[in-house]
Amino acid sequence: MLIVLHIALWWDFPGAVSRSLLLVHLGIFLIWQPLWSREHELKWSGLTIFFLLTAGLLFWLSWLIIAFWMVLLIGLIGGRVGQRRSDRAAYMIGACFLVFELIIWVVPEMFTLKRSISDEIAKPLGFALYALPAMLMTLSGEERPSRESGTVDFLYGVTVALLVVVLVLGSLLSMYHLGAPYPVALFQTVVGITLFLLAISWLWTPFAGFSGLGQLWARYLLNVGTPFERWLADVSSEAAQHQSPEHFLEGALAHLIELPWVTGCEWHVESRAGLIGCETSFPLEIETRELKLRLFTPRPITTGLQLHGQLLVRLIADFHQAKRREQELANQAHIRAIHETGARVTHDIKNLLQSLYAMTSAVTTAHTQRPEEVQALLARQFPHLTQRLQLALDKLQAPQHAPATIRTLNDWWEALRRRNDADDIQFAAEIDSDVQIPSEFFDSVVENLLENARYKRQNEPKLQIGVCLTAHAEKLQVLVSDDGTAIPAEVAESLFHSPVQSANGLGIGLYQSATQARELGLELFLHSNRTGSVSFALRSVDFDSGVKKVVKRDHSPRKMGSTEQG
Numbered sequence: 001m002l003i004v005l006h007i008a009l010w011w012d013f014p015g016a017v018s019r020s021l022l023l024v025h026l027g028i029f030l031i032w033q034p035l036w037s038r039e040h041e042l043k044w045s046g047l048t049i050f051f052l053l054t055a056g057l058l059f060w061l062s063w064l065i066i067a068f069w070m071v072l073l074i075g076l077i078g079g080r081v082g083q084r085r086s087d088r089a090a091y092m093i094g095a096c097f098l099v100f101e102l103i104i105w106v107v108p109e110m111f112t113l114k115r116s117i118s119d120e121i122a123k124p125l126g127f128a129l130y131a132l133p134a135m136l137m138t139l140s141g142e143e144r145p146s147r148e149s150g151t152v153d154f155l156y157g158v159t160v161a162l163l164v165v166v167l168v169l170g171s172l173l174s175m176y177h178l179g180a181p182y183p184v185a186l187f188q189t190v191v192g193i194t195l196f197l198l199a200i201s202w203l204w205t206p207f208a209g210f211s212g213l214g215q216l217w218a219r220y221l222l223n224v225g226t227p228f229e230r231w232l233a234d235v236s237s238e239a240a241q242h243q244s245p246e247h248f249l250e251g252a253l254a255h256l257i258e259l260p261w262v263t264g265c266e267w268h269v270e271s272r273a274g275l276i277g278c279e280t281s282f283p284l285e286i287e288t289r290e291l292k293l294r295l296f297t298p299r300p301i302t303t304g305l306q307l308h309g310q311l312l313v314r315l316i317a318d319f320h321q322a323k324r325r326e327q328e329l330a331n332q333a334h335i336r337a338i339h340e341t342g343a344r345v346t347h348d349i350k351n352l353l354q355s356l357y358a359m360t361s362a363v364t365t366a367h368t369q370r371p372e373e374v375q376a377l378l379a380r381q382f383p384h385l386t387q388r389l390q391l392a393l394d395k396l397q398a399p400q401h402a403p404a405t406i407r408t409l410n411d412w413w414e415a416l417r418r419r420n421d422a423d424d425i426q427f428a429a430e431i432d433s434d435v436q437i438p439s440e441f442f443d444s445v446v447e448n449l450l451e452n453a454r455y456k457r458q459n460e461p462k463l464q465i466g467v468c469l470t471a472h473a474e475k476l477q478v479l480v481s482d483d484g485t486a487i488p489a490e491v492a493e494s495l496f497h498s499p500v501q502s503a504n505g506l507g508i509g510l511y512q513s514a515t516q517a518r519e520l521g522l523e524l525f526l527h528s529n530r531t532g533s534v535s536f537a538l539r540s541v542d543f544d545s546g547v548k549k550v551v552k553r554d555h556s557p558r559k560m561g562s563t564e565q566g
């Protein structure tokens with residue numbers, strides 16, 4: 001196509017041979033053209049228009065029409081976006097050929113500038129231009145650009161075509177204004193355009209605190225004439241202020257109608273609907289998965305504003321959906337807190353009932369023989385049972401605001417020993433640092449472990465149970481142990497990570513205790529699990545951080561050791 005065009009222009013333009021060659025050139029162009037896909041069938045209407053334009057071009061053939069046609073070809077070739085390197089090289093060669101053909105031969109002939117370029121220079125240049133199409137012919141079959149490689153980018157094509165037009169007109173203006181020869185004026189224009197492109201590229205890139213023209217251009221495209229960033233800040237502020245999705249939606253839509261191109265908004269969310277602003281005869285309906293909006297504008301809006309409105313509505317819908325998910329998570333957290341509190345209270349009540357059953361059995365067996373001991377036992381146990389029942393009632397009434405009972409470690413230990421002095425349990429303590437602890441949690445864990453050991457003693461009557469307390473400056477540990485059979489491995493693996501099957505309870509006591517211990521900076525684990533030595537330990541993971549969470553240090557520590565058997 002390029003070779004035939006070159007021969008037609010350098011032969012006897014605009015003679016009969018040149019017109020025939022141009023007809024061949026247009027036929028080859030119809031095969032090469034990137035506008036119609038080869039899979040599409042050409043319609044007679046399009047072919048008729050093309051034939052009429054071809055006939056008009058050949059009938060009124062002139063250098064001006066040829067210049068226009070070559071600028072059009074430059075735009076089509078310059079706008080091709082190739083993926084392969086060979087494609088880009090081929091398009092670059094074709095564009096360079098057309099530009100050289102235009103400025104070396106067509107423009108001088110059109111403005112009768114042949115005196116500026118002598119025949120001794122023009123003819124060698126004309127023969128030299130054959131080298132560019134020949135370079136395309138030398139490309140191998142694998143490297144040749146395919147017909148489907150790349151598409152025509154309108155912006156690229158227009159930019160390249162306008163640059164060529166500016167080059168030609170700038171050269172003519174410089175030649176006529178300064179009186180310089182055409183080659184000199186052409187060189188001056190090329191240098192001027194080069195400097196202009198370098199300046200634009202330099203300003204386009206951010207430097208020295210300047211954001212660059214690229215960011216300004218992107219901001220303009222995003223704004224589309226609206227204060228987008230300020231509106232987005234207002235919507236974010238509404239999202240931070242309102243926890244309710246409905247209140248956020250009303251506030252966000254109130255900011256939406258403050259935009260200059262929006263007069264009103266009608267919204268629908270599930271079974272709720274509303275109208276903000278005033279209606280007009282130009283609605284724009286935008287619907288998302290959960291939100292349906294109808295924006296009213298004072299005049300018909302363009303496609304750009306329609307896309308911009310869809311972007312704004314999608315942002316509001318995303319914020320609204322996030323608010324709804326946040327509310328659902330809050331409700332689930334509340335329900336989970338109630339559920340966990342109910343499970344803990346149920347477990348505490350089970351332990352209380354077991355304690356009452358043990359007291360009832362002791363009273364029944366020793367009522368007639370040792371009434372004084374029974375009365376002393378009841379005097380020690382009933383206040384503690386009353387306190388535990390009151391704590392359970394407080395949890396039921398306010399599960400998230402139940403106050404924690406704080407006691408010193410020595411007082412808690414003495415109370416624990418007195419409550420269990422009727423059982424065959426060995427107590428040992430080594431307290432070097434008296435601290436304040438959440439006695440309710442410690443009571444719950446230790447009583448649960450002791451109840452499990454007592455139930456185990458029913459099957460193993462000679463079982464020995466022991467509780468050991470160790471409190472040093474860097475360690476706090478409560479150890480509950482027995483010398484019975486080991487816990488099965490499959491039960492021990494999930495003992496503190498999930499509920500387990502239990503024959504005498506719910507199977508969630510140790511799981512809940514371990515979860516609450518982690519929240520308090522403590523650790524509940526199976527210390528030893530072998531026949532003859534089964535022990536559970538509750539200890540502080542990081543004693544200093546644990547003190548900040550669950551205990552408060554006493555600056556007058558004292559040392560106390562005791563070993564008793566009840």
